[in-house]
């Protein structure tokens with residue numbers, strides 16, 4: 001009689017009270033994640049390889065609808081501008097555009113991407129300090145919303161506008177003290193020292209611009225709703241001051257992005273889920289500031305939000321494979337994965353949740369997770385409580401939707417496939433894995449270097 | 455390698471070392487190995503036993519067993535045969 005053999009797991013022993021309950025070693029972390037939107041991880045890896053980025057279309061749409069509702073039930077006029085730099089894979093952008101998002105871009109190529117995706121020019125918000133004369137000219141011709149970042153840009157656009165006999169639609173980016181430090185005062189014009197008001201006066205009196213809005217982006221992964229309230233108060237005050245002095249009514253106030261996703265920030269002692277205030281609190285504070293401001297009720301501006309991470313982080317997954325297990329000189333366990341900081345760039349600032357992708361025992365151990373790069377900094381998690389993983393086992397890193405498929409590095413390994421699982425549970429490749437050909441395509445070989453003898 | 459005599463193993467996978475007061479948890483397969491060690495089986499015998507029961511190749515198991523036994527020694531729970 002042949003007997004079905006039991007699933008093997010490495011034998012492990014661990015001292016009690018040695019970090020089992022520290023940091024984020026919650027029991028939920030070891031629940032295996034065997035499928036994404038009904039598609040088995042095993043099947044995804046068999047078809048598309050490992051590592052593999054996976055996005056859930058259903059989750060993106062649901063999250064967008066949820067956040068959109070939170071804002072529109074509190075304030076009458078709201079638009080979202082999809083932050084291209086957060087994730088500019090065209091398929092992802094188009095999901096947001098189908099949901100009704102405008103585009104928010106910070107470079108000439110992102111601007112061009114938005115146009116090519118079919119976003120009308122007048123629904124593209126052009127942010128950032130680095131817009132070339134050609135970028136500005138194009139944005140002006142398309143009636144895009146140009147957010148001025150500094151005086152040099154003002155003078156350049158002023159000249160282009162005068163020469164082109166076209167009035168660009170502009171806003172200024174304002175930086176300010178919202179009680180959260182450091183202040184991001186590298187970007188835009190300062191509120192407290194009068195720079196912002198002075199720039200507004202120049203714009204309003206030059207005659208070459210149509211001033212349409214005010215913009216700010218007060219920081220990243222903001223945990224204080226009050227900061228958004230202060231920002232909205234200050235922009236509303238400028239709105240009223242412009243109305244009073246020039247009799248001009250702005251169309252919108254844009255409060256940027258920065259709303260947190262439920263990720264685990266490094267150095268924080270609580271997991272993201274316990275740390276991050278509900279989004280309702282942010283929306284409440286913002287809506288109250290605008291509704292209670294001195295802006296006349298019939299002139300309330302459109303509220304634009306440029307949320308990135310909040311809307312996409314949770315819909316992104318990175319599947320990987322255990323390459324090897326090691327014991328470090330200190331006796332600690334280390335596991336080497338086939339993705340590192342090259343693919344999962346955000347592991348520099350987040351402790352991403354990592355789950356095994358197959359059934360596991362209840363036993364758990366404290367391990368350090370490394371990537372495959374030949375460098376000391378290639379740490380995916382300094383400490384994570386996981387069941388013993390065998391070589392060849394799969395893991396799934398979660399909440400990886402924001403900033404990874406834009407900031408990933410082609411270093412030592414190639415950028416992997418990216419798959420989108422549609423509303424019906426059908427996977428589609430939305431970006432093919434890079435190959436040696438991808439790299440070589442970019443290179444040129446001078447004739448004298450073509451051959452050698454060894 | 456032999457397990458120190460005083461080391462206590464509970465049914466539920468708790469290990470207690472009265473010499474130091476430290477306690478440990480183990481996963482089921484480690485508990486099984488410890489029971490076999492307690493029953494004075496050699497590592498070679500244990501290897502055969504596990505190979506029969508579990509879906510694992512010999513090379514992987516050998517590596518894991520050697521790592522596990524050196525960890526036991528590091529923790530002061532086992533020692534080389536005299």
Ligand SMILES: Cc1ncc(COP(=O)(O)O)c(C=O)c1O
Pocket residue numbers: 083086104127217219220221256257258259306307308309310402
């Ligand atoms: C101007 C601007 N808007 C929006 C965003 C998106 O931010 P987040 O992903 O934190 O919402 C950023 C990101 O840095 C930004 O600089």
